[in-house]
Amino acid sequence: MSVVVYIESQNGIIKKAGLEVASYGRAIANSTKTALIAVTFNIEDTSILNSHGADKVYNINTAEDSFFNVDRYCASIVGIVEQENAKVVVVSASADGRYLGPILAVRAQAAYFSNVVALPSSYEPFTVKRSCYTNKAFNESVSEQGRVVVSLSSNAFGIVEQETAAEQLTGDYIESNSSLKVTSIDKATDKITIADADIVVSGGRGLKGPENWHLIEDLAEVLGAATACSKPVSDLGWRPHSEHVGQTGKPVASNLYIAIGVSGAIQHLAGINSSKVKVVINSDPEAPFFKAADYGIVGDAFEVVPQLIEKLKAIQ
Amino acid sequence: MNILVCISNVPDTTSKINFKDDNKSFDTNGVQFIINPNDEFGLTRAIWLQQKSGAKVTVVTVGDASCEPILRKCLAIGADQAIRIDAIPEDGYFVASQLASLCAKEKYDLIITGRESIDYNGAMVGGMLASILSIPYVANCIQLDIDGTSASLQREIDGGKESLSATLPLVLGAQKGLVEESDLIIPNMRGIMQARQKPLTVETPSDVEGQTTIQNFEKPQAKGPVKLVDAANVDTLIELLQNEAKVL
Ligand SMILES: Cc1cc2nc3c(=O)[nH]c(=O)nc-3n(C[C@H](O)[C@H](O)[C@H](O)COP(=O)(O)OP(=O)(O)OC[C@H]3O[C@@H](n4cnc5c(N)ncnc54)[C@H](O)[C@@H]3O)c2cc1C
Ligand SMILES: Nc1ncnc2c1ncn2[C@@H]1O[C@H](COP(=O)(O)O)[C@@H](O)[C@H]1O
Numbered sequence: 241m242s243v244v245v246y247i248e249s250q251n252g253i254i255k256k257a258g259l260e261v262a263s264y265g266r267a268i269a270n271s272t273k274t275a276l277i278a279v280t281f282n283i284e285d286t287s288i289l290n291s292h293g294a295d296k297v298y299n300i301n302t303a304e305d306s307f308f309n310v311d312r313y314c315a316s317i318v319g320i321v322e323q324e325n326a327k328v329v330v331v332s333a334s335a336d337g338r339y340l341g342p343i344l345a346v347r348a349q350a351a352y353f354s355n356v357v358a359l360p361s362s363y364e365p366f367t368v369k370r371s372c373y374t375n376k377a378f379n380e381s382v383s384e385q386g387r388v389v390v391s392l393s394s395n396a397f398g399i400v401e402q403e404t405a406a407e408q409l410t411g412d413y414i415e416s417n418s419s420l421k422v423t424s425i426d427k428a429t430d431k432i433t434i435a436d437a438d439i440v441v442s443g444g445r446g447l448k449g450p451e452n453w454h455l456i457e458d459l460a461e462v463l464g465a466a467t468a469c470s471k472p473v474s475d476l477g478w479r480p481h482s483e484h485v486g487q488t489g490k491p492v493a494s495n496l497y498i499a500i501g502v503s504g505a506i507q508h509l510a511g512i513n514s515s516k517v518k519v520v521i522n523s524d525p526e527a528p529f530f531k532a533a534d535y536g537i538v539g540d541a542f543e544v545v546p547q548l549i550e551k552l553k554a555i556q
Numbered sequence: 557m558n559i560l561v562c563i564s565n566v567p568d569t570t571s572k573i574n575f576k577d578d579n580k581s582f583d584t585n586g587v588q589f590i591i592n593p594n595d596e597f598g599l600t601r602a603i604w605l606q607q608k609s610g611a612k613v614t615v616v617t618v619g620d621a622s623c624e625p626i627l628r629k630c631l632a633i634g635a636d637q638a639i640r641i642d643a644i645p646e647d648g649y650f651v652a653s654q655l656a657s658l659c660a661k662e663k664y665d666l667i668i669t670g671r672e673s674i675d676y677n678g679a680m681v682g683g684m685l686a687s688i689l690s691i692p693y694v695a696n697c698i699q700l701d702i703d704g705t706s707a708s709l710q711r712e713i714d715g716g717k718e719s720l721s722a723t724l725p726l727v728l729g730a731q732k733g734l735v736e737e738s739d740l741i742i743p744n745m746r747g748i749m750q751a752r753q754k755p756l757t758v759e760t761p762s763d764v765e766g767q768t769t770i771q772n773f774e775k776p777q778a779k780g781p782v783k784l785v786d787a788a789n790v791d792t793l794i795e796l797l798q799n800e801a802k803v804l
Binding site: 311346433478540544552 | 567570573593608629648674675681682686687693708716721731733774775783785791803
């Protein structure tokens with residue numbers, strides 16, 4: 241028996257979400273007294289997994305195939321899941337993790353739980369807490385299936401260190417006969433993505449126009465944050481669609497979410513509810529966001545934000 | 557071309573979420589149900605294919621009779637026929653299996669699901685359906701072009717997008733970008749009248765079991781009041797974020 245975790249990376253470097261998944265998997269392995277098996281792709285140095293609890297690391301070299309090939313990744317992971325007789329398989333909630341999860345579950349004959357926000361409350365039967373209704377509620381879900389695949393929500397568990405001496409192995413990159421091929425990828429590599437960011441700075445219609453977005457960008461830069469926006473802002477073409485967060489946009493589960501000139505409509509909040517600390521800057525004290533936020537400033541963004549940027553620069 | 561659009565019946569986005577029966581079930585009291593927004597993007601894309609190349613568009617939902625109004629709405633938007641698989645959709649695998657049984661009987665070239673439903677947010681039915689049928693799945697789909705039996709698509713990924721190609725049949729998970737909000741079709745009187753004449757068939761579910769059950773629901777704990785900082789004292793905000801919230 242074992243726990244298998246799929247560890248995501250970018251350009252050969254393990255992502256934060258990967259370490260969180262490893263930490264979560266380790267906690268399950270500890271409770272169930274089983275081994276933690278990590279599966280990585282194209283990582284040169286997997287030693288960081290030794291400090292996050294892996295007992296074995298299978299690194300798979302995808303050679304000429306430099307893109308995320310969902311079918312081949314899935315087949316390769318299923319091979320290890322079967323070989324190691326895994327009862328629990330954990331993936332992240334990234335775009336790739338949520339793509340892989342349900343496919344992996346069917347192919348590994350497992351039950352699938354997405355949006356998992358905590359450790360299982362029971363293993364017999366497997367019971368976990370998940371968020372639902374776009375973060376407006378949670379549920380406890382149960383499966384009697386012998387194997388489960390869990391997609392762990394970002395920042396739900398955190399990163400926990402535990403020293404282990406992982407055995408380093410090479411896994412097979414399994415062929416697939418699917419007609420699906422990734423032909424190219426278009427990705428900004430110089431910017432922090434909303435999915436990976438610890439801090440997200442978001443602007444709404446209160447910023448009046450795209451020409452004022454330097455406020456958001458400058459604040460994001462001093463904080464090392466990703467930038468985001470409300471739906472009307474992307475609909476108006478002030479910002480790209482990829483920055484739109486909320487119920488119909490991207491989910492945000494950062495440690496800190498700063499909303500500037502965003503009213504806090506229920507559909508916006510639905511997407512950012514799982515962020516840990518929320519700050520609102522809005523000129524209208526009645527804006528609904530103040531009910532959802534932890535900290536707030538009632539004030540004009542055009543006055544408050546430049547001061548904030550200056551003060552943050554000064555303490556760096 | 558035969559297109560199947562899978563429709564999930566979900567509470568309106570502004571609904572207050574409440575539970576009943578000792579937090580064991582969703583309280584539909586006062587809740588208005590709508591077509592899952594991601595599914596509506598997918599349906600609109602399907603209608604474009606119908607208008608351009610005469611594709612036949614079928615909508616399907618797994619649900620009880622209370623789902624019929626949204627199926628009628630899909631017909632009014634332009635779908636040619638509707639199917640309701642008469643079962644309670646309690647688990648994503650169960651739904652995917654029911655849809656797979658339908659796809660085994662009818663041959664669909666393109667199967668459209670939503671990126672995720674806004675009730676369970678499982679983002680699972682599409683991927684599972686494709687895997688059960690052993691055909692490709694493209695999640696978070698923001699572009700689709702079809703040429704004969706080849707499709708080129710784009711998937712939104714963290715921080716960018718990815719271009720893919722595949723041969724039909726395939727399943728995609730629709731989201732905003734595949735069509736824009738301003739492209740959504742608001743049914744007109746003629747559409748609504750025609751929808752009454754279009755076929756809505758009810759099928760008995762196939763004999764499969766789900767893999768998960770929901771034991772109970774819970775609402776997030778009520779949050780304390782916001783801490784307000786004076787606009788003239790942004791230092792105080794920085795200090796609170798550093799020392800109290802410990803996020804800087
Ligand atoms: C089906 C559906 C799905 C939706 N999905 C989403 C979604 O995913 N994401 C989303 O964001 N929205 C979504 N919406 C839209 C949502 O209902 C709101 O309309 C939207 O979030 C409002 O955006 P906003 O806060 O930027 O603009 P507004 O509501 O116009 O708010 C602007 C705010 O800026 C403040 N302001 C003005 N001037 C200043 C200033 N100088 N300084 C500081 N503050 C100022 C104002 O007080 C106001 O509160 C959805 C709606 C529907 C119907
Ligand atoms: N009961 C259902 N009937 C038909 N299609 C469904 C149903 N539930 C979910 N789907 C489809 O699967 C997609 C993803 O749903 P989910 O996995 O619940 O997030 C939805 O957008 C729908 O297209």
